[in-house]
Amino acid sequence: MEDFVTEWTARHGATRDRLLPLLHAMLEEAGYIDDALVPAIARALNLSRADVHGVITFYHDFRRTAPGRHVVKLCRAESCQARGGAAIEAAAAKRLGVAMGEVRADGQVALEPVYCLGLCAIGPNALVDGRPVGRIDAAVLERIALEVAA
Amino acid sequence: MSRVFVSRDMASVALGADDVARAFAAAGCQVVRTGSRGLFNIEPLVEVETEEGRIGFGPVGPADVAAVLDGSHANRLGRIEDLPFFAGQQRFTFARCGIIDPVDLNDYAAHGGWLGLEKARALAPQQVVDAVKASGLRGRGGAGFPTGIKWQTVLDAPAGDKFIVCNADEGDSGTFADRMLMEGDPYCLIEGMAIAAHAVGAGHGYIYIRSEYPFCVATMRAAIEASAHLVAPFVLEVREGAGAYVCGEETALLDSIEGKRGQVRAKPPLPALQGLFGRPTVINNVLSLAAVPFILSEGAEAYAAVGFGRSRGTMPVQLAGNVRHGGLYEIGFGITLGELVNEIGGGTASGRPVRAVQVGGPLGAYFPPSMFHLPFDYEAFAQAGGLIGHAGITVFDDSVDMAHMARFAMEFCAAESCGKCTPCRIGSTRGVEIMDRIIAERDITAPVRPEPVEGRARASTSSARTEGGYLGKALYSRAPDRIDVSIEAQTNLLRDLADTMKYGSLCALGGFTPYPVLSALDHFPEDFGASAPVKEAAE
Numbered sequence: 130m131e132d133f134v135t136e137w138t139a140r141h142g143a144t145r146d147r148l149l150p151l152l153h154a155m156l157e158e159a160g161y162i163d164d165a166l167v168p169a170i171a172r173a174l175n176l177s178r179a180d181v182h183g184v185i186t187f188y189h190d191f192r193r194t195a196p197g198r199h200v201v202k203l204c205r206a207e208s209c210q211a212r213g214g215a216a217i218e219a220a221a222a223k224r225l226g227v228a229m230g231e232v233r234a235d236g237q238v239a240l241e242p243v244y245c246l247g248l249c250a251i252g253p254n255a256l257v258d259g260r261p262v263g264r265i266d267a268a269v270l271e272r273i274a275l276e277v278a279a
Numbered sequence: 280m281s282r283v284f285v286s287r288d289m290a291s292v293a294l295g296a297d298d299v300a301r302a303f304a305a306a307g308c309q310v311v312r313t314g315s316r317g318l319f320n321i322e323p324l325v326e327v328e329t330e331e332g333r334i335g336f337g338p339v340g341p342a343d344v345a346a347v348l349d350g351s352h353a354n355r356l357g358r359i360e361d362l363p364f365f366a367g368q369q370r371f372t373f374a375r376c377g378i379i380d381p382v383d384l385n386d387y388a389a390h391g392g393w394l395g396l397e398k399a400r401a402l403a404p405q406q407v408v409d410a411v412k413a414s415g416l417r418g419r420g421g422a423g424f425p426t427g428i429k430w431q432t433v434l435d436a437p438a439g440d441k442f443i444v445c446n447a448d449e450g451d452s453g454t455f456a457d458r459m460l461m462e463g464d465p466y467c468l469i470e471g472m473a474i475a476a477h478a479v480g481a482g483h484g485y486i487y488i489r490s491e492y493p494f495c496v497a498t499m500r501a502a503i504e505a506s507a508h509l510v511a512p513f514v515l516e517v518r519e520g521a522g523a524y525v526c527g528e529e530t531a532l533l534d535s536i537e538g539k540r541g542q543v544r545a546k547p548p549l550p551a552l553q554g555l556f557g558r559p560t561v562i563n564n565v566l567s568l569a570a571v572p573f574i575l576s577e578g579a580e581a582y583a584a585v586g587f588g589r590s591r592g593t594m595p596v597q598l599a600g601n602v603r604h605g606g607l608y609e610i611g612f613g614i615t616l617g618e619l620v621n622e623i624g625g626g627t628a629s630g631r632p633v634r635a636v637q638v639g640g641p642l643g644a645y646f647p648p649s650m651f652h653l654p655f656d657y658e659a660f661a662q663a664g665g666l667i668g669h670a671g672i673t674v675f676d677d678s679v680d681m682a683h684m685a686r687f688a689m690e691f692c693a694a695e696s697c698g699k700c701t702p703c704r705i706g707s708t709r710g711v712e713i714m715d716r717i718i719a720e721r722d723i724t725a726p727v728r729p730e731p732v733e734g735r736a737r738a739s740t741s742s743a744r745t746e747g748g749y750l751g752k753a754l755y756s757r758a759p760d761r762i763d764v765s766i767e768a769q770t771n772l773l774r775d776l777a778d779t780m781k782y783g784s785l786c787a788l789g790g791f792t793p794y795p796v797l798s799a800l801d802h803f804p805e806d807f808g809a810s811a812p813v814k815e816a817a818e
């Protein structure tokens with residue numbers, strides 16, 4: 130990944146405002162941003178390590194540990210709550226065998242909270258490996274569970 | 280070969296529109312992917328081109344192709360624009376959304392696209408700013424600041440690098456108008472930004488889109504590339520957020536584009552004078568910028584002719600949550616909350632009575648049906664102790680526990696606080712603790728709500744963002760035996776804390792979180808263990 134950082138900055142620039150795009154690219158590439166890469170990022174953009182660490186930890190997206198092979202991001206915001214989101218969240222945690230905010234022990238699936246996907250009239254909603262799913266009920270949840278078991 | 284139209288909007292896709300589109304393509308149809316029309320209980324929707332116009336069928340599934348094509352399908356809706364939900368709208372900004380192929384430049388031009396930019400370029404910058412002023416357009420991102428005045432400040436700033444920044448962070452739950460516009464009519468936003476650039480002398484623009492909107496990011500990038508030659512020398516770029524709600528605050532957003540933590544800046548200096556990279560910057564919401572092409576092409580008077588009081592023009596209202604006819608309803612200001620929720624929205628989706636609506640996202644107030652006479656107007660909502668915000672209306676039925684919603688507001692503020700000021704950073708955490716005590720005390724002394732809904736007890740009591748983290752440890756950091764945990768004492772403490780947050784916070788995250796909390800307390804005191812609805816009794 131260190132080579133990825135140097136190659137990326139060579140291609141896309143190394144000014145400070147490139148930090149978030151770089152972190153997004155790393156997320157896309159590796160699924161998370163390893164703390165061990167902070168010095169390489171800092172060097173590439175001529176920033177202090179503390180500065181880079183501060184940015185990574187500020188944003189919820191920049192996870193610092195490996196995600197599950199599949200990621201189910203379930204909305205917890207008000208509009209989904211109004212449509213029974215809490216009950217679906219409880220059912221999802223039970224069916225997928227993983228608590229909200231965690232990766233299942235076998236690494237197969239992670240259940241993550243998200244605060245609004247902008248699908249507020251058709252909740253409860255989720256992003257399953259980046260694919261939007263709406264009107265989640267028991268049957269839809271079962272389909273999601275089978276999908277992420279693969 | 281039939282020509283059919285199927286939306287590629289993220290909400291439509293979430294309901295299965297991709298499978299429907301594939302099925303029609305496999306049957307030999309020419310499938311045009313559009314944005315969404317904006318009524319979600321009829322999605323997935325297919326429109327078939329006929330001599331009488333585009334005939335809609337919805338909801339439909341992939342197995343319905345034959346019945347749709349021979350016209351026999353039970354969910355035949357007729358012409359979409361004739362449905363009551365659409366016939367009553369005034370679609371100024373969303374005129375093309377759901378109708379055209381979003382990234383087809385010919386389609387955009389054929390539906391009145393680029394006329395506003397053409398007109399603007401024939402005018403001097405000051406004349407463009409004057410038109411926006413005359414339209415009465417106010418910022419649609421929440422604060423309602425007059426857009427023309429903001430542009431004037433940037434126009435008057437000394438020449439040099441200036442920027443146009445579009446705030447597409449749309450973090451409020453219950454809102455999706457920015458998303459629908461960017462996915463359904465991206466050139467409209469690009470045209471609005473190009474007009475702004477001409478008006479203030481800016482050469483570079485950024486669209487800051489939240490990462491939760493992957494479809495928007497892709498559509499905007501494609502549209503920017505395809506239209507680059509039409510807006511040149513103005514150059515546009517998409518920047519993706521990273522899951523921080525506070526980055527919707529304009530100065531936090533600018534810091535985020537600059538590659539920093541999204542922390543709120545103190546004002547002054549105004550972003551209009553020292554914004555992005557310290558340069559004069561217009562920062563506007565998607566809907567503010569997307570309203571501008573209409574204002575230029577149809578005239579400021581046409582825009583200002585609709586509206587209510589000092590709220591001119593139209594608002595794309597978003598009906599969300601537990602509502603039967605959820606979707607986007609663009610209408611002149613002045614329509615009442617009750618008309619929107621009951622008549623247009625059709626009440627709740629669950630069929631139970633409406634108990635509360637939250638207007639304006641997580642920082643907006645909760646209103647009971649007794650306040651449904653309120654006209655949709657910035658001033659009327661402010662007077663009633665709330666805000667219009669980005670015009671999302673989230674409907675709740677009678678199973679809602681308002682104390683839990685108040686707790687959620689505090690929890691959300693704690694999780695999303697940028698940390699710059701104490702009332703917000705610490706106060707929100709103290710607020711969660713107070714709400715926990717009130718709820719615990721209420722449930723011991725009087726389990727008031729007779730029909731607990733399944734899963735309610737779990738609602739928002741655990742969050743990955745807080746559980747086990749600093750907040751988890753701080754939650755009960757004070758010795759409980761040293762605090763008066765009576766509901767009365769805790770309610771007073773809550774009001775006191777809300778006051779501190781309201782007047783002592785730097786931005787509206789800490790400053791407005793008291794709105795949902797206090798409105799829930801004032802309008803639904805029975806959920807907080809009190810006996811009589813204080814506010815409603817007074818009415």
Ligand SMILES: Cc1cc2nc3c(=O)[nH]c(=O)nc-3n(C[C@H](O)[C@H](O)[C@H](O)COP(=O)(O)O)c2cc1C
Binds near residue numbers: 525
């Ligand atoms: C916590 C917080 C979140 C905000 N989120 C958004 C947002 O998602 N989109 C938006 O346009 N404005 C948002 N705003 C308002 C912006 O600060 C600012 O008022 C707006 O971008 C100005 O554009 P306008 O005049 O066109 O409304 C937010 C404000 C605060 C305090």
Ligand code: SF4
Binds near residue numbers: 701785
């Ligand atoms: S009110 Fe909260 S989000 Fe706003 S500046 Fe203060 S700490 Fe940051």
